[in-house]
Amino acid sequence: MTMVEVRCPMCGKPNPAENEVCQFCQARIKPLIIQPPSDDATAERSNISPDTPRLGKSSKDEPQAPDWLQPDWLQSLRQEEGLSEFSESQAREWDENGAAEPGWTDASAENEAVPEWLKRVRQRRSAEEAIESEPPEEGPDFMDQLRAQRYLGETEPLPGIPSEGEPALPSWLAGLGAESDQENPPPLPEWLKSEEVVDISQETTRPVSPAAEPFPEEEGIPDWLKVLQEKSAVDEGVFPVAPQVVEEEPQEAHIEEEAPPLEEPRIVAPFTFDEETAELLGEDLEALPDWLKETQPGEVEEEAPEPPAGVDLAPGSLPTWLEMMRPVEAAAPSAPQLDERERLVEGSGPLAGLRGVLPAEAEVSGVKKPPAFAVKLQVSESQQLHASLLSDLLKAEGVVPPLPARRVVSAQNLLRPLVFIALLIPIVWQLAYGGIASPTLAPSAEIIDTRNVVNALSGGEPVLIAVDYEPGLSGEMDAAAASVLDHLMLKGAYLTLVSTVPTGPAQAERLVRMVSERGGHRYQSLDQYTNLGYIPGGISGLRGFAEAPQQVVPYALDGGSIWTSGKLSGVHKLSDFALTLVITESPESARAWIEQVRPGLGDRPLLMVVSAQAEPQVRPYYEGHPSQVQGVVIGLAGGVSYEALPRNNPGRQYWDAYSLGLSAAIVLIILGGLINLVAFSASSARQPLPKGVEA
Amino acid sequence: MRIRVPFSASIAMAFGLLVLVGYFVDLPLLKALHQVFLQWAIILAAIALLVGVINLFSVHWRKALSGGKGSVYSALLVLALVVTLLVAGYSGPTGQWSMWLFNYIQVPVESSLMAILTVVLALAGMRLFRRRLNLFSVVFLISALIMLIGAAPVFGITIPGLHGPDGLRAVLAQIPVVAGARGVLLGVALGTVATALRLLMGIDRPYGG
Numbered sequence: 001m002t003m004v005e006v007r008c009p010m011c012g013k014p015n016p017a018e019n020e021v022c023q024f025c026q027a028r029i030k031p032l033i034i035q036p037p038s039d040d041a042t043a044e045r046s047n048i049s050p051d052t053p054r055l056g057k058s059s060k061d062e063p064q065a066p067d068w069l070q071p072d073w074l075q076s077l078r079q080e081e082g083l084s085e086f087s088e089s090q091a092r093e094w095d096e097n098g099a100a101e102p103g104w105t106d107a108s109a110e111n112e113a114v115p116e117w118l119k120r121v122r123q124r125r126s127a128e129e130a131i132e133s134e135p136p137e138e139g140p141d142f143m144d145q146l147r148a149q150r151y152l153g154e155t156e157p158l159p160g161i162p163s164e165g166e167p168a169l170p171s172w173l174a175g176l177g178a179e180s181d182q183e184n185p186p187p188l189p190e191w192l193k194s195e196e197v198v199d200i201s202q203e204t205t206r207p208v209s210p211a212a213e214p215f216p217e218e219e220g221i222p223d224w225l226k227v228l229q230e231k232s233a234v235d236e237g238v239f240p241v242a243p244q245v246v247e248e249e250p251q252e253a254h255i256e257e258e259a260p261p262l263e264e265p266r267i268v269a270p271f272t273f274d275e276e277t278a279e280l281l282g283e284d285l286e287a288l289p290d291w292l293k294e295t296q297p298g299e300v301e302e303e304a305p306e307p308p309a310g311v312d313l314a315p316g317s318l319p320t321w322l323e324m325m326r327p328v329e330a331a332a333p334s335a336p337q338l339d340e341r342e343r344l345v346e347g348s349g350p351l352a353g354l355r356g357v358l359p360a361e362a363e364v365s366g367v368k369k370p371p372a373f374a375v376k377l378q379v380s381e382s383q384q385l386h387a388s389l390l391s392d393l394l395k396a397e398g399v400v401p402p403l404p405a406r407r408v409v410s411a412q413n414l415l416r417p418l419v420f421i422a423l424l425i426p427i428v429w430q431l432a433y434g435g436i437a438s439p440t441l442a443p444s445a446e447i448i449d450t451r452n453v454v455n456a457l458s459g460g461e462p463v464l465i466a467v468d469y470e471p472g473l474s475g476e477m478d479a480a481a482a483s484v485l486d487h488l489m490l491k492g493a494y495l496t497l498v499s500t501v502p503t504g505p506a507q508a509e510r511l512v513r514m515v516s517e518r519g520g521h522r523y524q525s526l527d528q529y530t531n532l533g534y535i536p537g538g539i540s541g542l543r544g545f546a547e548a549p550q551q552v553v554p555y556a557l558d559g560g561s562i563w564t565s566g567k568l569s570g571v572h573k574l575s576d577f578a579l580t581l582v583i584t585e586s587p588e589s590a591r592a593w594i595e596q597v598r599p600g601l602g603d604r605p606l607l608m609v610v611s612a613q614a615e616p617q618v619r620p621y622y623e624g625h626p627s628q629v630q631g632v633v634i635g636l637a638g639g640v641s642y643e644a645l646p647r648n649n650p651g652r653q654y655w656d657a658y659s660l661g662l663s664a665a666i667v668l669i670i671l672g673g674l675i676n677l678v679a680f681s682a683s684s685a686r687q688p689l690p691k692g693v694e695a
Numbered sequence: 696m697r698i699r700v701p702f703s704a705s706i707a708m709a710f711g712l713l714v715l716v717g718y719f720v721d722l723p724l725l726k727a728l729h730q731v732f733l734q735w736a737i738i739l740a741a742i743a744l745l746v747g748v749i750n751l752f753s754v755h756w757r758k759a760l761s762g763g764k765g766s767v768y769s770a771l772l773v774l775a776l777v778v779t780l781l782v783a784g785y786s787g788p789t790g791q792w793s794m795w796l797f798n799y800i801q802v803p804v805e806s807s808l809m810a811i812l813t814v815v816l817a818l819a820g821m822r823l824f825r826r827r828l829n830l831f832s833v834v835f836l837i838s839a840l841i842m843l844i845g846a847a848p849v850f851g852i853t854i855p856g857l858h859g860p861d862g863l864r865a866v867l868a869q870i871p872v873v874a875g876a877r878g879v880l881l882g883v884a885l886g887t888v889a890t891a892l893r894l895l896m897g898i899d900r901p902y903g904g
Contacts, residue, residue, distance in 0.1 A: 419821070420814045436851040444860040471797070472805030502744070506797040509789040531789060537733075537740035544733035551730065552737060557788055591880075612846070615868065616876040623873060637846055659847040665817045666843050672821020673836060680828050 419668060426664045430657040438659035443641040446622055450484065450631025451642060453579065453605045459492040461578035462567055466593060467499045467508035468584040473611060474507065479651035480639035481583045481609040482515050486647055488581070489521040494567040495529035496577065498553065500542055500589065505533045505557055511583075518648045526560060530568065533557040539592050546574055546600035575602035583609045587617035594621050594628050605630040609639070704897040711895045752776055841867060 005014040010027035020030045344355070351357045379387070429435060443451070457463070465485070469477045488495065497508035509531055516523035523529055532553040535541045545552040550563045550572065562568045571577060580601055582593045590610055598606055606628065610618050612635035621628040633642055636658055639651035646652055710732055717729030755769035779796060786792040823836055845857050845864020857863045893899040 415821075416814065416818060419818050423814060423817065438848040438851045439853055441847075441853070442859050444865065470805060471802040472809045474802055475806055475809070503797070503801070505788055506794060506801075509794060510798060510802075513794075525789075533788070535737070536744060537737035540733055540736040541740060544730065544737050547733070548730050551734060616872045617880070619869065619873050620877045620880060623869070635846070655847070656851075659849075659851065662843060662847045663849045665813075665820075666840060666849060668817055669820035669836070669840065669843075672818075673824050676822060676825035677828065680824055 422668055423661055423664050427657045427661040430660045434656065436656060436660055438656050440640050440643075440655065441637055444638075446619075446632040446634070447638055447641050450607050450633050451487070451644070453607055453631050454484065454487045454491060457488070457491045457493055457578055460567070461493055462496055462571055462576070463488055463493040464496045464498065464574065464577040464580045465508070466580070466582045466584070467497060467504045467511060468501050468582065468586065468589045468593075469504075469507065469611070470501065470585070471503055471507060473585040474510075475654075476611055476636055477583060477585055477609070478511060478514065479636045479649070479654050480611070480633055481511060482518070482649040483639045483642040483647065483651055484581065484607070484609055484633055485511065485515045486519045486521075486649055487642070488579075489515060489519055489523060489528075493579070495523070496568065496571075497529060497531040498533070498535060498545070500535050500538065500592075502534055505531055515649070518650070525558065526556070526562070526566065530560075530562050530566075531557040532562075539596055542592055543596045546597040549574060574600045575604050577601075577604060579605055579607065581607045581609065585611035585614060587614040590614050590618050591621075594618075598628050607631045607633075609633040611635055612637075703902060704900055707900070707902050708895055708897055711891075715891075715895070748776075838867070 004017040006017050006019070006029055007014055008022035008025060008027055008029060011022060011025040013022065013024045015022050015024075015029060021028050346352055346354050346357050465488075485495075495512060497505070497512065499505055499508055501507070512523055512529055515521070521528075525531065533556070535545050535552060537544065541552065554561070554563065556562045563571065574580065574597060580597065582590060584590050584593070587610075590608060593608075594606070608618055608622075608629050608631070610632065615632075615634045618629060618632055618634075622630075622632045633639055636651055636654060639649070640655045643649065643652065713725065714729055714732055717725040752773060755772045759766050759770035759773055779793075782792045782796060783790070820836065820839065823832055841857070842864055844854065845862055845867075848854075848858065853859070854862075859865065890899065894901070
């Protein structure tokens with residue numbers, strides 16, 4: 001025996017019929033049963049007789065007229081198969097008992113009154129029952145599945161179909177039907193009773209056509225139904241008829257014999273019933289809801305009054321703005337368009353003069369050469385000009401403009417060597433031959449102060465010298481510092497060298513050796529000077545050295561412990577040095593020494609030898625009151641001016657060449673400036689000044 | 696483990712405040728902490744310099760081995776670094792061979808660069824009016840010429856009223872130049888105070904975060 005299976009609506013896999021959810025995708029197979037909202041409705045549902053009309057199986061998506069639009073006989077057609085069987089058995093019971101219903105013929109005369117089509121329906125039904133009672137034959141799987149679906153459709157409620165015992169109708173209507181069935185069984189006609197046995201759920205979905213299925217005879221219709229039909233006829237045209245569809249057979253659409261055409265269903269106005277309907281309802285009228293009871297018997301919704309003939313009603317005038325927003329009307333032609341052939345009038349032959357007939361001549365004969373249209377665009381001259389400009393722009397996008405050829409010999413390439421030669425020749429000539437002896441400048445106040453401070457030193461006092469300049473500026477700084485350093489050596493000061501520049505220790509060593517050698521001082525390391533080396537950390541290192549020099553620089557550059565023995569054994573802080581001399585070319589370095597070290601010097605003097613570029617930064621500290629710097633020697637000129645008597649220092653050696661080279665540079669700048677000024681003025685006279693250049 | 700930003704910021708702020716308070720409060724403990732922190736900073740700076748040298752060496756070592764463009768210069772830098780380290784390590788920082796390298800390689804090379812700068816500045820002064828001709832360029836060039844002329848005798852000739860302690864050059868250097876320099880120094884001081892406050896308040900976090 002083939003196991004009844006149900007295919008999952010989601011994944012399509014077969015499942016046992018008793019499963020509520022799919023065993024593969026867990027989708028629900030059996031629909032959830034919607035419980036009645038209240039207990040009263042349940043109680044009323046229990047009183048429903050088996051022949052209570054219920055809603056037939058219908059798809060949720062199918063449009064269906066509401067219950068109030070459907071007469072009882074139509075609702076009976078939508079009963080499920082089980083109900084149909086019940087109605088069939090009841091019909092048989094009626095046949096056997098010969099129950100005489102009002103308006104119905106007796107049992108003996110019924111067979112004679114049964115029409116032929118009804119007899120065929122009954123025969124087919126009995127044949128189906130015989131087939132179903134037979135054991136299923138082994139067949140293809142799809143046939144088994146179709147059978148299973150059929151059986152399931154008979155036993156299992158499909159989604160959207162209320163199962164037995166559920167209120168398919170409102171409670172008041174269900175109770176009404178039950179009582180009316182018990183007390184006054186519905187006087188269904190014979191043809192309708194036989195129609196109940198038809199499994200309407202298996203029929204193909206199609207709109208109910210009244211012409212195709214008219215009611216066979218009108219004599220079988222009870223009076224109350226006639227009344228309703230009359231009412232429906234009255235209300236027809238007021239209420240639209242919803243398209244009626246019946247169930248579509250899912251797979252095995254067994255061919256139904258053509259049933260007699262049903263009569264067009266009458267549409268009854270909703271919530272309106274006349275006195276006869278009220279009498280039929282009887283006591284059930286009290287059970288009607290209030291909103292329905294408010295509709296008095298006989299109160300029929302009136303149709304819209306037709307305008308009296310001959311009265312020309314003015315159409316509703318729309319505002320102008322709304323009239324202009326009617327694209328459909330504006331675009332649609334006022335007159336219906338006719339087909340091209342409809343407009344053609346036959347001009348020859350026997351059909352001459354007729355319109356819309358087949359042409360006598362073949363269309364091929366009418367084919368002619370199509371008209372030639374000009375390919376050239378109709379564009380104006382300005383459009384052509386713009387198009388050409390755009391085309392040129394687009395072409396220029398992809399073309400890399402060639403770089404101008406770099407001239408090997410240009411004015412600038414010639415000018416640079418010329419300037420170099422113009423500066424080099426006088427310097428070399430002066431150094432080689434000493435042609436021009438430039439007089440030394442009179443010492444300025446800061447130089448005199450520096451000299452006085454050095455002169456105030458006693459022999460052998462420790463002096464701290466910071467050498468903070470790069471080797472690249474050693475030409476200027478060596479010449480500027482040499483005279484001061486020579487003066488200190490002349491005074492016999494013990495030089496303590498330190499630097500905050502990584503190359504400073506070597507620079508300090510070089511400076512001391514040079515001055516000692518030139519001045520003939522014979523300064524030796526550890527005896528006359530010591531090199532403490534490099535102080536890392538920038539300003540922080542400088543501050544730490546100013547507060548605790550022994551901790552920051554505990555050893556000399558050669559590894560000797562200079563703080564415990566020798567000339568520096570009595571030095572514990574910077575104020576123990578008799579003098580502090582800072583030699584730097586950097587304004588920042590000079591400012592750092594002034595700001596970080598000067599407070600730790602106490603009343604000890606701070607002297608500086610700076611380059612010409614650092615003068616503006618240092619001079620304010622010198623000119624302040626009290627001055628932070630007691631003496632300043634600025635640049636080569638300051639170093640030369642520092643010497644009261646000519647000494648063999650590099651400053652004096654450089655001074656003449658420096659003066660001559662500086663003079664050459666001044667001449668070059670003046671000449672070049674004048675030439676360019678004239679050239680610029682001439683070019684400005686020829687053409688207006690470019691944007692951004694001020695006169 | 697990554698230190699959270701508020702934690703590192705609080706550490707930086709605490710250290711900065713302790714050092715700052717050490718400038719104004721004469722307490723032995725604060726001074727001791729102040730000096731310890733400064734020594735730590737000096738040590739860290741020295742280590743940073745060493746790390747920088749190592750990084751420089753590694754970068755140029757890889758570049759020299761890659762054989763790409765400029766690898767020759769990288770190889771030369773690596774060679775010079777190694778040789779200098781060997782020489783300084785052998786003869787000491789101020790030894791004979793170390794000073795030879797300094798006197799005959801480093802000083803001439805850097806001085807040559809400054810000499811090139813001299814020529815370039817002279818050429819720029821010549822072409823100043825060609826590039827830009829306005830009132831400020833004229834004033835700039837005249838000021839530069841006055842300072843140059845006043846710095847040394849022109850062809851061995853001193854110009855009265857221009858050279859000397861009371862000359863025009865000295866007047867310019869002592870009055871307008873100092874006035875401008877004082878303004879710059881005041882601005883730098885205010886900026887330094889503002890930067891220090893932002894650092895101490897954790898608004899600026901150059902230490903990360």
